[in-house]
Amino acid sequence: MTLDDTRSLAAAIRAEVGKAIVGQEQTIEHLLIALIARGHVLLEGPPGTAKTFLAQCFAAASGLEFGRIQFTPDLLPGDILGSNLFNFQTSQFTLTRGPIFRELLLADEINRTPPKTQAALLEAMQERRVTLDGETHALSDNFMVVATQNPIENQGVYPLPEAQLDRFAFKLLVPYPSAEEEARIVERFGERSGPPRAEDFAIVQVANAASIAAAQAAVSTVTIARDVVEYTVNLVRATRESADIASGASPRAAVLLANCARARAALHGRDYVIPDDVKALATSALRHRLLLSPAAEIEGKQIEDLVAGLIEQTQAPR
Numbered sequence: 001m002t003l004d005d006t007r008s009l010a011a012a013i014r015a016e017v018g019k020a021i022v023g024q025e026q027t028i029e030h031l032l033i034a035l036i037a038r039g040h041v042l043l044e045g046p047p048g049t050a051k052t053f054l055a056q057c058f059a060a061a062s063g064l065e066f067g068r069i070q071f072t073p074d075l076l077p078g079d080i081l082g083s084n085l086f087n088f089q090t091s092q093f094t095l096t097r098g099p100i101f102r103e104l105l106l107a108d109e110i111n112r113t114p115p116k117t118q119a120a121l122l123e124a125m126q127e128r129r130v131t132l133d134g135e136t137h138a139l140s141d142n143f144m145v146v147a148t149q150n151p152i153e154n155q156g157v158y159p160l161p162e163a164q165l166d167r168f169a170f171k172l173l174v175p176y177p178s179a180e181e182e183a184r185i186v187e188r189f190g191e192r193s194g195p196p197r198a199e200d201f202a203i204v205q206v207a208n209a210a211s212i213a214a215a216q217a218a219v220s221t222v223t224i225a226r227d228v229v230e231y232t233v234n235l236v237r238a239t240r241e242s243a244d245i246a247s248g249a250s251p252r253a254a255v256l257l258a259n260c261a262r263a264r265a266a267l268h269g270r271d272y273v274i275p276d277d278v279k280a281l282a283t284s285a286l287r288h289r290l291l292l293s294p295a296a297e298i299e300g301k302q303i304e305d306l307v308a309g310l311i312e313q314t315q316a317p318r
Contacts (some may be wrong), residue, residue: 100124230317252287287303
């Protein structure tokens with residue numbers, strides 16, 4: 001598959017998702033970038049902004065086997081991973097696979113479960129495998145976690161551990177739609193008696209495991225020059241040197257940001273990365289990895305503003 005084929009594939013997925021989803025173009029593009037760059041995405045937005053429905057439609061168009069976990073306070077790691085159950089007929093233990101053995105896993109309201117259960121995703125998100133009773137089981141090469149959380153509620157929720165957050169390529173803020181978009185949503189869904197489903201909109205599967213793997217291989221050929229690599233590293237390192245940031249981004253963040261910049265370059269018709277690719281993705285790639293210092297919190301500073309300042313202050317190559 002060529003880079004032009006990759007761009008066409010992404011456009012086809014975007015068009016199919018657009019049959020059901022109104023607006024959210026930037027969110028859909030970030031999902032495509034994460035898919036091609038083999039990353040995971042955290043969606044944060046108020047209830048009713050179609051976060052779950054978007055993940056369902058994206059999986060349907062991409063041909064990814066969809067699985068959903070509704071995270072609750074009583075959820076256990078075994079409810080995610082599965083377990084080995086003894087079969088009395090064969091006198092052997094048999095693996096009962098949990099919902100994590102899917103290609104696109106929707107971790108719905110991930111912050112409603114304690115960190116102990118959230119930790120069940122760590123190995124899967126980093127290494128695309130899980131270990132049960134000392135035995136390792138591989139996940140799909142296209143395994144992708146799309147997690148959602150509600151920024152409004154502060155009761156009955158648990159902050160995501162830093163190790164968990166660092167495994168997400170992007171944290172995307174899903175806002176309320178504009179007035180025009182909301183009117184289109186009401187026209188499209190207002191007459192339906194039940195909740196919307198991806199199959200109701202005749203979403204066509206335009207990709208499969210083979211085409212996605214081919215797109216990932218094509219994107220790996222995108223060139224990222226040494227000076228753009230250094231710019232990416234300098235930007236990430238600047239988060240560790242800011243007095244307003246108590247904890248900066250990790251080297252993993254720099255690697256993911258560079259890989260995602262490659263994917264964005266491909267989707268925009270280029271076989272090389274430019275600094276604007278890094279700048280366009282930096283806020284989404286860094287906002288969930290940074291912790292404000294106590295002084296910055298008291299002053300009411302926002303992570304997004306600090307990242308924007310660091311982008312402006314970090315010299316980009318010409």
